Amino acid sequence: MKSDKTTTADLSAQIAKSIRDQILSGALLADDRLPSEAELADQFSVSRPTVREALKRLAAQSLIRTERGAFGGAFVRRLSYGEAQTQNITTSTLLLSMNDVRFDVACEARYAMERACTVLAAKRRTGAHLAAMRAEITRQATPGLSDETFCASDVALHRALVDSAGNPVLSYQLAGAVEAMQPLMNMITFTARSRERIVDLHTRLTDALEARDAAQADTVLADLQAYTLDLGQGVMAARAARREKHHADSPVEG
Amino acid sequence: MKSDKTTTADLSAQIAKSIRDQILSGALLADDRLPSEAELADQFSVSRPTVREALKRLAAQSLIRTERGAFGGAFVRRLSYGEAQTQNITTSTLLLSMNDVRFDVACEARYAMERACTVLAAKRRTGAHLAAMRAEITRQATPGLSDETFCASDVALHRALVDSAGNPVLSYQLAGAVEAMQPLMNMITFTARSRERIVDLHTRLTDALEARDAAQADTVLADLQAYTLDLGQGVMAARAARREKHHADSPVEG
DNA sequence: CCGATAGAAATGCCAGACAATTAAATGCCT
DNA sequence: AGGCATTTAATTGTCTGGCATTTCTATCGG
Numbered sequence: 001m002k003s004d005k006t007t008t009a010d011l012s013a014q015i016a017k018s019i020r021d022q023i024l025s026g027a028l029l030a031d032d033r034l035p036s037e038a039e040l041a042d043q044f045s046v047s048r049p050t051v052r053e054a055l056k057r058l059a060a061q062s063l064i065r066t067e068r069g070a071f072g073g074a075f076v077r078r079l080s081y082g083e084a085q086t087q088n089i090t091t092s093t094l095l096l097s098m099n100d101v102r103f104d105v106a107c108e109a110r111y112a113m114e115r116a117c118t119v120l121a122a123k124r125r126t127g128a129h130l131a132a133m134r135a136e137i138t139r140q141a142t143p144g145l146s147d148e149t150f151c152a153s154d155v156a157l158h159r160a161l162v163d164s165a166g167n168p169v170l171s172y173q174l175a176g177a178v179e180a181m182q183p184l185m186n187m188i189t190f191t192a193r194s195r196e197r198i199v200d201l202h203t204r205l206t207d208a209l210e211a212r213d214a215a216q217a218d219t220v221l222a223d224l225q226a227y228t229l230d231l232g233q234g235v236m237a238a239r240a241a242r243r244e245k246h247h248a249d250s251p252v253e254g
Numbered sequence: 255m256k257s258d259k260t261t262t263a264d265l266s267a268q269i270a271k272s273i274r275d276q277i278l279s280g281a282l283l284a285d286d287r288l289p290s291e292a293e294l295a296d297q298f299s300v301s302r303p304t305v306r307e308a309l310k311r312l313a314a315q316s317l318i319r320t321e322r323g324a325f326g327g328a329f330v331r332r333l334s335y336g337e338a339q340t341q342n343i344t345t346s347t348l349l350l351s352m353n354d355v356r357f358d359v360a361c362e363a364r365y366a367m368e369r370a371c372t373v374l375a376a377k378r379r380t381g382a383h384l385a386a387m388r389a390e391i392t393r394q395a396t397p398g399l400s401d402e403t404f405c406a407s408d409v410a411l412h413r414a415l416v417d418s419a420g421n422p423v424l425s426y427q428l429a430g431a432v433e434a435m436q437p438l439m440n441m442i443t444f445t446a447r448s449r450e451r452i453v454d455l456h457t458r459l460t461d462a463l464e465a466r467d468a469a470q471a472d473t474v475l476a477d478l479q480a481y482t483l484d485l486g487q488g489v490m491a492a493r494a495a496r497r498e499k500h501h502a503d504s505p506v507e508g
Numbered sequence: 509c510c511g512a513t514a515g516a517a518a519t520g521c522c523a524g525a526c527a528a529t530t531a532a533a534t535g536c537c538t
Numbered sequence: 539a540g541g542c543a544t545t546t547a548a549t550t551g552t553c554t555g556g557c558a559t560t561t562c563t564a565t566c567g568g
Contacts, residue, residue: 010519010520011521012310012520013313016314024344024347024348030352036548036550037549038549046522047522047523048522048523049303049306049521049522049523050520050522052303052551053306053307053520054310056266056311056314057313058314059311060311060312060314060315061314061344061345063348066551067529067530067549067550068528068529068530068550068551069528069529069530069548069550070529070530070531070532070546070547070548070549071532071548071549072530072531072548072549072550073548073549073550074550078352078353079349079352079353080353081349081353084345084346084348087341087345088342088345088346088430090278090315091333091342091345092342092427093278094277094317094338095333095335095426097278097280098284098332098333099332099333099334101422101423105422105423106423108374108421108423108424109421109423109427112370112374112419112424113367113370113427116366116370117366119366120366165366167359167362167363167366168355169355169359169362169363169364169431170362170367172346173346173367173427173431176427177427264550264552265551266551290517290518290519291519292518300552300553301552301553302553303554304551304552304553306520307551320518320519321519321560322518322519322520322559322560323517323519323559323560323561323562324515324517324563325517325518325562325563326518326519326560326561326562327517327519
């Protein structure tokens with residue numbers, strides 16, 4: 001008759017939840033100091049190791065930071081865009097890798113979101129954004145680049161595109177979608193010819209932004225999506241085959 | 255001379271990172287069992303509490319689950335869309351609430367992303383999606399609804415819109431953006447007239463989807479964004495005033 | 509053949525102690 | 539009186555050892 005699942009959960013999880021709720025509700029503000037581990041242990045009537053486990057849980061979510069020494073302790077952490085992005089990327093990457101998400105699905109989601117910022121980007125892009133994008137394009141044209149380096153540069157270019165929309169919240173959200181795709185992209189072998197094609201599309205994309213032509217940027221992104229999808233077909237097939245081998249139950253589909 | 259920051263970090267953080275890397279790299283697959291706490295303690299030459307702290311960190315990120323009993327232990331967790339979404343929402347909510355993000359910025363990001371899925375939604379929406387949206391519209395037209403309930407229904411409608419794009423990755427990413435806005439939206443007092451206007455826009459949005467008219471859906475979303483922004487101006491002003499009072503250094507603006 | 513029971517393996521939790529770190533307080537010398 | 543070294547106190551980090559609880563397995567008895 002254990003209807004309430006929260007009461008059955010670990011003590012450290014309960015304590016973590018309790019403190020997390022206080023942070024989310026605003027009862028604990030950024031840079032506030034939590035009671036010491038000993039005091040928390042008293043308050044919750046548990047041992048210090050249990051309190052510590054709870055605090056580590058919160059630390060793993062970047063909700064608190066701890067400082068050692070006399071007036072140290074656990075402090076509510078002001079979550080920065082960078083940290084939030086890092087966590088978002090970790091979660092997204094894991095989600096994609098653990099669920100055998102199809103390349104085309106992830107690709108579609110990514111480009112749908114990227115195309116969401118063409119209008120803003122065309123309006124707000126600065127010279128610095130364009131310069132960053134052109135720098136990546138130059139790098140991508142360098143002969144002898146490894147596939148990983150090429151992909152990393154691709155991600156950097158797309159992040160510059162997203163940033164050029166001038167909306168930090170949008171950047172934060174889209175960074176997860178773009179970066180999480182990298183492991184999938186890294187599986188692709190980029191031939192010299194495909195790189196040439198991509199560099200060309202990237203150039204046209206940057207040109208469109210420079211001309212503040214949102215429609216053109218959108219068109220180029222659509223082309224890029226189609227081409228990426230094309231390149232990824234091999235990856236898709238390989239993943240599908242692997243899944244089939246794992247499951248070995250549905251030899252449907254020719 | 256502590257140049258390397260990772261070596262200075264907590265042992266539990268190091269161990270957590272080590273295991274996390276193994277999961278991310280694929281060395282540990284979903285449902286794989288980790289060594290027992292005692293074995294891990296041996297391997298890393300630390301005590302069991304330290305190992306436990308590391309495991310709690312991973313548990314907080316939904317990377318592992320633990321089972322008690324004879325053949326229990328820590329197992330690599332297959333991250334589901336739902337869990338990933340929950341984490342994403344938590345992080346996004348926290349980010350917005352802790353950084354005094356301006357209402358218009360968050361709103362712009364949210365609608366930019368939502369508009370990203372109008373094309374797909376118009377193509378793939380099913381009767382179930384439309385029904386879900388209309389059900390929320392009906393609820394929103396109910397007199398005497400609290401602002402919170404109205405907002406919650408608003409979120410539900412927008413999630414149905416997002417889901418109608420038929421791309422789980424897109425749904426996952428956008429859920430964070432939409433849900434994270436709710437605390438900000440909850441601050442708005444919705445008058446009877448503003449509700450009427452919103453219900454009207456929602457209806458037109460659903461109609462557009464039913465007609466598979468992506469352009470019209472996009473237009474309605476733009477209108478909705480403009481109206482939401484308008485309603486949020488009061489919130490923005492209040493937040494700005496609070497910030498000024500906190501800082502109390504720039505008495506500009508009359 | 510089935511059910512009860514004991515054993516084993518693992519996590520969950522606790523108590524107490526010591527080490528390491530850091531800021532403040534103190535004291536000393538100039 | 540002021541600046542520097544030293545002590546002190548508070549706090550987190552870690553370890554040892556143990557007990558409680560849960561859950562699967564295997565054994566034993568009916």
